[in-house]
Amino acid sequence: MLIINARRLTGQPVALRTVGERIADVGADLVAVPGETVIDARGGTLIPGLWDHHIHLRATVAAAASIRVGPPQVHTPEGFRAALAAATPQPDGWIRAVGYHNSVAGELNRYALDAVVAHVPLRIQHRSGAMWLVNSAGLAVLGQPDHPTGQLFRQDAQVAAATTGHATDFGPLSARLSKYGVTGVTEATPNLAAADLDSLDDAVGGGQIRQRVLVMSADSGRDHPHLVFGPVKRILDDDTLDLDALTEWIAAVHHRGTAVALHCVTVVQLVVATTALRTVGVHTGDRIEHAAVVPQSMISDLVELGITVVTQPNFVAERGDEYLQDVPASEHEELWRLRSLQCAGVPVAGSTDAPFGDLDPWAAIRAARDRRTASGSEISVSEQVSDAAAVTLFLGGPGAPGRSRELTTGSAADLCLLSEPPEVVLRELDGELVAATVIGGQLMDR
Numbered sequence: 001m002l003i004i005n006a007r008r009l010t011g012q013p014v015a016l017r018t019v020g021e022r023i024a025d026v027g028a029d030l031v032a033v034p035g036e037t038v039i040d041a042r043g044g045t046l047i048p049g050l051w052d053h054h055i056h057l058r059a060t061v062a063a064a065a066s067i068r069v070g071p072p073q074v075h076t077p078e079g080f081r082a083a084l085a086a087a088t089p090q091p092d093g094w095i096r097a098v099g100y101h102n103s104v105a106g107e108l109n110r111y112a113l114d115a116v117v118a119h120v121p122l123r124i125q126h127r128s129g130a131m132w133l134v135n136s137a138g139l140a141v142l143g144q145p146d147h148p149t150g151q152l153f154r155q156d157a158q159v160a161a162a163t164t165g166h167a168t169d170f171g172p173l174s175a176r177l178s179k180y181g182v183t184g185v186t187e188a189t190p191n192l193a194a195a196d197l198d199s200l201d202d203a204v205g206g207g208q209i210r211q212r213v214l215v216m217s218a219d220s221g222r223d224h225p226h227l228v229f230g231p232v233k234r235i236l237d238d239d240t241l242d243l244d245a246l247t248e249w250i251a252a253v254h255h256r257g258t259a260v261a262l263h264c265v266t267v268v269q270l271v272v273a274t275t276a277l278r279t280v281g282v283h284t285g286d287r288i289e290h291a292a293v294v295p296q297s298m299i300s301d302l303v304e305l306g307i308t309v310v311t312q313p314n315f316v317a318e319r320g321d322e323y324l325q326d327v328p329a330s331e332h333e334e335l336w337r338l339r340s341l342q343c344a345g346v347p348v349a350g351s352t353d354a355p356f357g358d359l360d361p362w363a364a365i366r367a368a369r370d371r372r373t374a375s376g377s378e379i380s381v382s383e384q385v386s387d388a389a390a391v392t393l394f395l396g397g398p399g400a401p402g403r404s405r406e407l408t409t410g411s412a413a414d415l416c417l418l419s420e421p422p423e424v425v426l427r428e429l430d431g432e433l434v435a436a437t438v439i440g441g442q443l444m445d446r
């Protein structure tokens, strides 16, 4: 395949040839060889395909079939009750709802849920992804009829074991990702069971998932070339932080030659994570997921460790209005830092954390540039980055998320072609401009 008359994000003219899975030639102007498929970009912009560096594939598929009971769709107790009253159970017999936040109807327990849905098993995922709220009918199905509250914290595996049974159809999700120009994703769900890994392996091997997938699990011998294994993820929770245990765990993972990815959304989690990493030493590929709150004094710790931060700029847009209410103004600059980290020399990569954030990477890219909430308020504009830097957050590769891939001969032919020239692309930062997505030299259907 030959792409002609394109421009790089920098504005320079570029033509590019792919042969098989790779970029075979890059120049300002290349001439087609007989029989070659030619795509005329007509002045559009050619960039490496986007990589979403932190996403939960199966949960995103499930969320698409769930009802939303949190902001921005649902804000009030009345809206919450109405949404659940209108819900119909899924094939597994459950009503599944997602996106709940306590601002909607307060802290919920099984009895509050029974008052809304009495006889059908109901499970509601808290927006944080850390908790399922289950009614009494659901607790009975889960084999926990005597659970005092129905608030199941970090019990995804147990809930999944009792509720799945249907093979996940990843095809529509993969197609949506292709529409956004996404050619690779990092599956960030920790502790995936063998069945989950098998289903990902089948989906990638069978072509349901067209994107390359980096899984945050130890390599388990599955060997499709588009499915690779990377840093092993660990979630830190404030209530169960244990510096010694974490230090030992990191050392053991490193000892096997594998990097770690540490989920840190609070300051204390970041302190414990960086302390443990300093003790053990950083392995190539180690990363901090989220770094939702970084005090000024800790930026130098991240620099010294040389560790990559994988952030979600979209949360500034999606949750910013709540931050403005709930977080003291003096701490706003610590939220979802971007520019200050990059300026200090911390490699930073972007991601959506779908389904907890919106799947559209371009919305996250715009949020990185604009730092505006849904209602239009700004949050710590000093953390804004340029339009080009915002795009670059999604151009890293699986092994080095914070370093942009380049259109160079020999690299994987994973490409995103946009219909407009770079100045328009950078102004709009809109996924609607994606005209073609190429993965491993294959043009994706539109």
Ligand SMILES: [Zn+2]
Binding pocket: 054, 055, 056, 188, 353, 356
């Ligand atoms: Zn996540």
